[in-house]
Amino acid sequence: MALNKTDKIVEELEHLILMGEFEAGERLDEIKLAERFGVSRTPIREVFQKLALSGLIEQLPRRGVFVKQPAPLELLEMFEVMSELEALCGRFAAERISEDALTLLSLENEKCKKAVEDNDEAAYYDHNKTFHQIIYKESGNSFLMQETIRLQRRLGPYRRIQLHVRGRMKQSMAEHIAIVQALVDGDANRAEAALRSHVAIQGQKFQHLLANL
Amino acid sequence: MALNKTDKIVEELEHLILMGEFEAGERLDEIKLAERFGVSRTPIREVFQKLALSGLIEQLPRRGVFVKQPAPLELLEMFEVMSELEALCGRFAAERISEDALTLLSLENEKCKKAVEDNDEAAYYDHNKTFHQIIYKESGNSFLMQETIRLQRRLGPYRRIQLHVRGRMKQSMAEHIAIVQALVDGDANRAEAALRSHVAIQGQKFQHLLANL
DNA sequence: AATGGCATTATTGTATACAAAATACTTGAT
DNA sequence: ATCAAGTATTTTGTATACAATAATGCCATT
Structure with a gap:
């Protein structure tokens, strides 16, 4: 099914966030995540798009993405x-x-x-x-x-x-x-x-x- | 709010699809859409990510995206x-x-x-x-x-x-x-x-x- | 004529380079 | 010492270049 890197990272990052790997409201650094997963920024950005839609992160234009632990x-x-x-x-x-x-x-x-x-x-x-x-x-x-x-x-x-x-x-x-x-x-x-x-x-x-x- | 090109195109393309501009099951060509909206492939691909999540299109890995008129x-x-x-x-x-x-x-x-x-x-x-x-x-x-x-x-x-x-x-x-x-x-x-x-x-x-x- | 394999082409996926914007920092004036 | 303005740096957004994979077509062989 999901053979591309993006989809694999979506699941991993989703899991990490849900398991509390990141602080609430913490900014997610594209470059650091790219290094961590051994890919370039492009797949990471695609991951962000997907996670934003499921409400796990928040994207502020020109500001970056932040983990959104629901209140x-x-x-x-x-x-x-x-x-x-x-x-x-x-x-x-x-x-x-x-x-x-x-x-x-x-x-x-x-x-x-x-x-x-x-x-x-x-x-x-x-x-x-x-x-x-x-x-x-x-x-x-x-x-x-x-x-x-x-x-x-x-x-x-x-x-x-x-x-x-x-x-x-x-x-x-x-x-x-x-x-x-x-x-x-x-x-x-x-x-x-x-x-x-x-x-x-x-x-x-x-x-x-x-x-x- | 939505100042970047991606978000603007999301709305436009969404509107086009809902209004029946494309055939059901038709493949959406990244390059043609990029030319049509006067941008590169990158924003178009980001648009696809978002539309896929709202169920308007279907992404098949290595195959492309297809408009998904619900049965x-x-x-x-x-x-x-x-x-x-x-x-x-x-x-x-x-x-x-x-x-x-x-x-x-x-x-x-x-x-x-x-x-x-x-x-x-x-x-x-x-x-x-x-x-x-x-x-x-x-x-x-x-x-x-x-x-x-x-x-x-x-x-x-x-x-x-x-x-x-x-x-x-x-x-x-x-x-x-x-x-x-x-x-x-x-x-x-x-x-x-x-x-x-x-x-x-x-x-x-x-x-x-x-x-x- | 039909089928199988190879080469070519087209298209997606990924990386990198460049542009634009926001943030941080430094310097100078009050 | 504080604040402001301007510059430097960081970071996001976009474009383009390259790689990998799937689709297509052609030719040879049966």
Whole structure:
């Protein structure tokens, strides 16, 4: 797929930023990054274009690019939208999901359960991500799926943080079961509500974490 | 704001594509575009990066970029998401909208009404756009506002087309009045429902137009 | 005549060179 | 010592040159 240097660097730099390699508001030096990745300025500038569109960095004309760690308020807004998008996916999926997908969903949920038992946060994070993506897909609207994945990706690191909250994984797991049941029953309203609160809680947990800083 | 050539060309080329200057699937020649806009290949390539992210073109590595006129199915999916985003904005706005904004909204609606009486589609399109954007803003979630504007922009040309349908402007106008009333009453459910169907109808009209081709 | 391989051409991807603008620094005057 | 103006330096924006890869066409062989 992505064979050119630009796309590879996009992923790497994105990862670095999300993992907090750079300070919030720090200016990204084209030349230093070019040296770091062993390329010229051109690919770096193309990387900037792409990252700017996904909101990770900010480009000020003639000033340079700056890493844009979203302000707490902005993050809460994003979580609010995320919970609504997930709720929407759930509502659609309840009426459109296939038997095969339901099986897959249960399977992924089992893996989540095992991760909880093993207290393996990384594994839980991954399986949880897949669990949700199955629902996006089964919304039957691939545009909705794409947009939701985009936001999921953007919020990824922040969703990860709140897994540290004691007991959160277990609670999350219980919510998953309710979501699956609603989908099995084909109950759109319940699926919608379950997913909305499941994600909204994450926003609240995150807010709580922020307050204790 | 946008002082550099790239950003200016982004808007121009975007406009050209949306207005159907290029065939669907047509390859965009970097060199020809560079000559056309009187710049070198570099800014054109930067323009491509940006347009690719907004989904207007498709970049195939080592193959070039192609204009991506969304398939009918994809458009319907986008309309479906749009109606849900607008409904969400309406639901939030019903509880958060300010008195000043309500006044502004009524004012803009009056302008729409005048445009209907004058049978002025261009004016109606513009005021309608502003009308909706006020609601996005009053959702009180600026991230949601930005995302909704992005999709509104993307669907712009297609929303414009269905204004040609006989009687559509008048019907649209009636729906606006219901929306404003729901917001004045602070009735979230009614505002949500009114906006959802208002936009969903556009998708249906559009589908109808497509079927008659 | 059809197909396979080689050479040619065109086009994208990358690097570098140059221009323009913003920032930092120095010098001089008050 | 402080401020201002002008200069130097850094950094972004753009153009062009070069490299790598894919597309095309031609010729030979079967």
